[in-house]
Amino acid sequence: MIQILSQTEIFLRLLLATLLGGLVGWERESNSRPAGFRTNILVCIGSALIMIVSIKLYVLFQASRAADPSRIAAQVVSGIGFLGAGTIIREGFSVKGLTTAASLWAVAGVGLAVGAGFYFSSISGTVLIILTLSILNTVEHSIAQKSGLKNLRIKVFDQPGEVGKLGSVLGDYNIHIIDVSIDHIRNEPNIYxxxxxxxxxDVNQNQVIQHLAQTSGVIQVEWKDSGS
Structure with missing residues (x-):
């Protein structure tokens, strides 16, 4: 039988959800991610509150066979996807915000755990989430650098043959193109x-940039390491 929650217990659970969500949000905010400090706190508090409401409804209607404390809380798992999707941005060939969307989904899980009174699970989960976002971020960038993956964003005149010329220049340096996309610029006769x-x-990146910049039709060249 589920114990009736006191007002003090409810407040402490929501306070813990605020703290744990804030810890994850602080990491996201410090890295200038779309969903930062307040967003993660609100997600965690909301999830905890929904779980508390689910428990109290179960206690209130436990005589009914239809009572299920997980029914309302289960909607958080699917519903948080809409919020997470809003943080995902496609920029050229890069998709950004996937990690932030995943962190929101994880924080929702932390909130549900706090609301259910699973303190060890919620605190442990928060610690692992923060470690994943901070420490493993460095590891991920290191792997990307060792693999030699780079992102090139080149502004050129919008005319036939430009992509072919870029591919020819890169081919001279044995650079293998994995993916290509084009962004049109509004009110300009140029494209990215x-x-x-x-x-x-062993390729000198500065030399490649200079060669591309000297190619007819090229206006601007930007080269970055590939990262999440």
């Missing part, structure tokens, strides 16, 4: 060509 490429370790 986005390239994801695998670059050999």
């Amino acid at each position: 060509v986005n390239l994801q490429a695998r670059v050999p370790s």
Whole structure:
């Protein structure tokens, strides 16, 4: 039988949800991610509150066979996807915000655990979430650098043959193009060509940029390491 929650217990659970959600949100905010400090706190508090309401409804209507404390809380798992989807942005060939969306989903889980009174699970989960977002971020960037993946964003005149010329220049340096996309610029006769490429370790990147910049039709070249 589920114990009736006191007002003090409810307040403490919501307070803990605020703290744990804030810890994850602080990490996201410090890295200038779309969903930061307040967003993570609200997600965690909301999830905890929904879980508390589910428990209290079960206690209130436990005589009914239809009473199920997990029914309302289960909607958080699917519903949080809409909020997470709002943080995902496609920029050329790069998809950004997946980690932030996943962190929101995880924080919702933390909130549900707090609301259910699973303190060890919620605190342990928060610690692991923060470690994943902070420490493993460095590991992920290190793997991307060792693999030689680079992102090239090149602004060129919108005319036939431009992509072919860029591919020819990169081919001279044995740079293998993995993905290509084009962004049109409103009210300009120019486009952005986005390239994801695998670059050999012995290639001088500055020399490649200079060569591309000197190619006819090229206006601007930006080169970044591939990362999440």
